[in-house]
C-alpha cells in the first residue's frame with residue numbers, strides 16, 4: 397500500500413522519532429509497514445524515505461541502493477569522513493524545493509534489519525548523502541535547515 401506523504405508545515409516532521417522496539421519486528425503489521433515504506437519510496441520516485449514523512453514518528457528509514465531497497469531500523473552513524481561535499485537535495489515533504497547541502501562524503505552506519513540482525517555498512521557519495529538526509533528526518537531536521545541557495549519551482553510536474 398502506498399502511504400500518504402506529509403509535507404511542511406506538518407508538526408510531525410519536526411519531532412524527534414522514537415527508537416523501534418525490536419519486539420515489533422515479530423508483528424505482521426509492522427513488517428507490512430516496512431513493505432509499504434519501500435513501495436511508497438519507489439512509487440514516488442524517491443531515493444530515500446523516513447517514517448516520519450508518512451506520519452509515524454519511529455526510527456525507520458528506507459534508501460534505494462544499487463543492491464535494491466535497504467530498510468534501516470534504528471540507524472546510527474558510527475563514523476564520518478573528514479571531508480564533506482556540497483550537492484543538491486530535494487525532499488518529498490518539502491515539495492518543489494531544492495538547495496545545496498554540505499554532507500560527509502563517507503560514513504559508516506549501524507542499523508537493525510527487518511529480521512532483527514544488526515548490520516553495518518560503509519557508504520559514500522549519493523548513498524551516504526541520502527542516509528544522512530533521512531537520519532536528519534528522524535531528528536526533526538529538514539534539508540532546508542542546512543541548505544544554501546534554496547530555490548522553489550513554480551510549476552508542478
Ligand code: ZN
Nearest residue numbers: 486487488489
Ligand atoms: Zn526528505
